Amino acid sequence: MTAGLSNQTDADSRIITIDTTRVINRQQSHYGVIDIGSNSIRLVVYDDLSRAPFPRFNEKSMVALGAGLDADGRFTDETIARALHAIRRLSAIARAMKVERIDVLATEATRRAKNGKDLIDAIRESTGLETITLTGEQEAFYSAHGVISGFFKPMGMMGDIGGGSLEVAEVIADRVGERMTSMPLGALPVTRKLEEGYSATKKWIDEILSESLPPLLTNPVFFAVGGGWRALARIHIAMNNPTIKVVHGYELPAKDVRALAISIAKMSPEEVAALPDVPSRRIATLPASALVMSRVLKKLAPDRVAFSAYGLREGWLYKQLDEEEQYRDPLVEAALAIGLPAARVPAFSEALALWTENLFPGETQNDKRLRLAVCALTDIAWREHEKIRATDSFLRLLQFPFIGLSHPERAFISVAILARYGGKVDDMVKDAVSNLMTSSELRRAEILGRALLLGHRFSASVPEILKQARLRIDADAVRLEILDAGSIPDSDAVQSRLRQLAKATGLEGAEIVTVSE
Incomplete structure (x- = not known):
């Protein structure tokens, strides 16, 4: 596979941001789709009708409607019976799961069968569900x-x-x-x-x-x-x-x-x-x-x-969304849905997004969405033992069912979270992602992760404290600028995290300085 992240340019002005209040206060409404195909009939129940839905339940029955036509091109009685049996089960499951909306879609076999309407009528009579037969x-x-x-x-x-x-x-x-x-x-x-x-x-x-x-x-x-x-x-x-x-x-x-x-x-x-x-x-x-x-x-x-x-x-689900929801970024939305409810302080991801806003000069739209996804996931492992947080998070995120990203971008997020938890970007990590990321992309992921680690340590994951400081990466040193030295003094632990960030950038200097606005 080709190494390297997406080189998508800023072709539109979509808003990619972290809005804590919107995510935390969202009321989920389970949504189901029954897909009546030529080979299988499948139900997928999604946690929500949203830009980045997660499947809560997924089951299919291999009814083989396409093979159940007689010589006249009609579904046999046995074929219709098999289909109804599967759909009754799936409908009962969806209702037991309190799915608020179920859409039934029929495709090629149903539209081709001369008595496809008989199947649709039987579904309505048996379950109360209306079926939409799609054209090719x-x-x-x-x-x-x-x-x-x-x-x-x-x-x-x-x-x-x-x-x-x-x-x-x-x-x-x-x-x-x-x-x-x-x-x-x-x-x-x-x-x-x-x-x-x-x-x-x-x-x-x-x-x-x-x-x-x-x-x-x-x-x-x-x-x-x-x-x-x-x-x-x-x-x-x-x-x-x-x-x-x-x-x-x-x-x-x-x-x-x-x-x-x-x-x-x-x-x-x-x-x-x-x-x-x-x-x-x-x-x-x-x-x-x-x-x-x-x-x-x-x-x-x-x-x-x-x-x-x-x-x-x-x-089909995507087209049921309003235009504003369609235009949200699927990666960031999924990361927020996973990361914010798991965080100690959900609002801290939004604070970190602002804190790292100027970390990488010339940041593209795609760079930004990756950075915000990492900020959203920054506290997913706080309940785990400190010795396994970094490696477990790295391995978990490599395989996590995110959408809206390439495999190299998945590797970037995984390395950044590993670095956020203080993990070493060692030979094991480099070997794992060597065919997915260039050395400069690996370095960028580590820098972002070390910056987040520093932000967590300095502020104790409190947004109001993080606002008391800002990062500067100059030619000679990385500097943590404290805006009000009297409020939150630094510590050995903060200085250690700052040195780790400086090392990731390739700089020897690491300074904590007090500045005035």
């Missing part, structure tokens, strides 16, 4: 918004492979481009087509792509959505054992993904089953998903593939 273009639209929701200003082409269809759309920062399409290249129809032979299936896929797939004209990045394609990422992670094993945001050269996809597309079920970390429910259809991936990448020719855990459901 709507599927593409909402899946693309899922990528917009899960990444920071993504640019490229999104592809979402489901059981019955493949949706493709442009993503352009915070909006979906005009070019989007839905094609009958889901895992189930391609699996059936493979019975006619590999070469014939490949030719069939290429013909459909040639007719329907728009060219990649934005950034050369392909965002891969859907369980079949996430399975490819899981297998690659298991084969290569990278430091960060989170699928969302896992990014690879397109040539590597295509090579893996071509290999799996030609495998027997027994060979697929032997792959590391392959989901058992994907064994039968994974060669089909892999073949579609290889042909899409050949056609689009992107430089890189980024895997997304966010798709249709999250895009």
